Amino acid sequence: MDSFDYKIIKSVMTNGRVTWAELASQTGLSAPAIADRVNRLISNKVIKELGAMVNGESVGTECTAFVTVSLERPKYREDFLQLVTDLDEVQECHHIAGEDDYLLKIRCRNTKDLDRVVSYEIKSLAGVLRTKTTIVMDTTKETFCIPLQKDKFNKIGED
Structure with missing residues (x-):
């Protein structure tokens, strides 16, 4: 590049x-x-x-939450990842280090809809040991932009 x-x-x-x-x-x-x-x-x-980047409130998706998920064993990972891939409400899924295994960003209509996703979709999956949900009250910054490291880009004429 x-x-x-x-x-x-x-x-x-x-x-x-x-x-x-x-x-x-x-x-x-x-x-x-x-x-x-x-x-x-x-x-x-x-x-x-x-x-x-769509304004969720203007299209009826008013609730944003972050949910940590702990799996009982690594053998449950494949089914869990397939579930979160298939759930439209899961906007992001990150494999994390620490006490929990995954951090999900979930966008849905309201807290009742969030309860459906967490309780009836995620928690009901075999191997899900526990979840912890944090509901977003207000968002100050949300962006697609990531910091670019200029040293990763060659000057013109360099390979």
Whole structure:
């Protein structure tokens, strides 16, 4: 990856609606060259997805919660991961170190819906030892942007 890729990634992260023409203007590359680079970054899984961050309240998804999950044994991991992959309400799933095994970010309609997801979907799965739920009262910051490390990008002409 080079400094052009850096500029493209930074721009796409902060504005998912940026056009190839705008990126071309920012980088000095042609629009077709930008399209090729973005497609390469996607196929190489540098850019995971292009999408929109939706305001949950405006679409009826008002409850956000973080749920830690502890599994009884590692043999239950595959079924658990399949369940969280299949549940639309689970927005994120992280394998963590410490007392618990997983941290989930769950978005749903309300606390009753959250109870359904946690009690009847997650806790009812064989091997789930315990869960701990923290309900979000208010969100100050939520972003797709991650810090980019400039040293991971070569200068133009370097390989």
